[in-house]
Amino acid sequence: MSGVEGYMYPNEVTLYWSVLIVLYPYITGLVAGAFILASLERVFRVDAVKPIYRLALLTALAFLLDAPLPLQFHLGHPERSYEMYFTPHATSAMAMFGYVYMWYLMAVLVFEIWLDYRREIVLLSQQSKGLMRVIYKIMTLGSNNISERSLRIDEKVGWIVTLIGIPSAFLLHGYVGFIFGSLKSNPWWSSPLMPVVFIFSAMVSGIAAVMLIYMAVTKLRHQKIDMRCVDAVAMYMFYIFIIDFSLEMLDLVHRIYEADESFRSLDFMVHTKLYFSQIVLQIFIGTLVPLILLFLTQVGQFGEIARKRIYVLCGSLILIGVFAMRWNVVIGGQLFSKSFLGYTTYKMALVTREGLLAAIGLTILPLFFLWVLLKLLPPWPKKEMQEAAAGD
């Protein structure tokens, strides 16, 4: 059979988890990362990232709405997927995910965004006309109270929500790593470090995504990029990236030192089938290069333009690198035989339900969601407010 080397059990020859299952942890990761970035401002009071706070929340929401779609495309009978939530089984990690997802969506993200925007929503519901007026009216939930005291209360509640949101974001993404890490039958996945590594790489990729989106959106609006903010974001990205990198190396060293019975087979795979996506893309281009570049921006003195370019380059490389990491986990884990005697090949389809086009569409879709959200809830201060605020 083409694409098979050595011995494969018959049920291992074709991969059942396709590129969409790569996309899914990638996108939930972006959500978690974007949210953590937002919480920097809210909980840790990092003032520099203020300009990006709302954008980060909206980005998280846009990607969160997209996150379950790859799974729906992957299912043979998506119309039955709700059954899992009506008759959940306690041992089903997938069912639990649905609840964590709903919790995170409604109790954390939507609630926090609502609290933060309530004043604007009420004002907009009074100023706008026609359909938009109705939409904003519904969003106020019938309460027009924007008194000083109520807004102060919102502020406090928002802080608590963010506080709860951080562990929730960890849970949401930790669960994705958990699903892989808890599969004791697969030595490539089975590792308690998996959820942790997933969370940290998620943070890095989410921060990179928000940073890039901020720079792009600001450019499109012909505004000036707030370099103090971007510098701060890049700095946090750098620090978290270092933790992420050390964790991944720890995992690697641990595997090499432990060298259990699967090691030779996996090692061979990394040097052949996964060479490009793991060594070249993930480790070299996606990790070492951006780490070194970010390090240089931290120690060296660069002009604004140079810094911007470096950040854009690093952000893009990080996004590629983290995607490659998800790819290597999901696809890599299915390429080798349980007999450790053979390897198969993943053949990505193009126009099928789980093919490349579907994957590209599902990657672009959240940007469309974001566009709608930005139209509905503009994160930047209104013109006149901006001018008033320019003084400080």
Added chain:
Amino acid sequence: MSGFKDVSHLFRFAGLFVIAFLVFLVVRVYVVPKSFGEYGHYRAAAIGEIAAHPIKFAGHQACESCHSDIADTKAKGAHAHVNCEACHGALATHANDPSSMTPVKPDTLVLCARCHTASAAKPKGFPQVNPADHMGGVPCQTCHNPHSPAIGSDTGKGAAAGGTK
């Protein structure tokens, strides 16, 4: 009272949750099948539904009672342990009443390739070929008798008509 006024919007949002939860409970009553959970974490009525499916396979003993010639040929060859219906498909209707339907002859190019196409995943001892190279453009049964596939093994009178010619 004014103290409550400034937090009332929060209760409105909480109300959304309560409504959603109630809707969930109500919908649940309707969509969860009645017999769910009777025996375990599944729909108990499914057992009866599956049991009520008509039987599609007759089993090889049934075939052998009428096609004893083929059964004899097959018993001597390498396909002795390959069930009739593994190749001919489910034929309970035919076995119950042969005149009701005449089975179509299997397309060997698809059928034989299904089991014999060479693959690294198959045990080394299993006979396997690369059909495209091997058959030379003629159907498998031109050279192999499907019921006793070894070359030259089937010239007896019980042989299938599709054997070596």
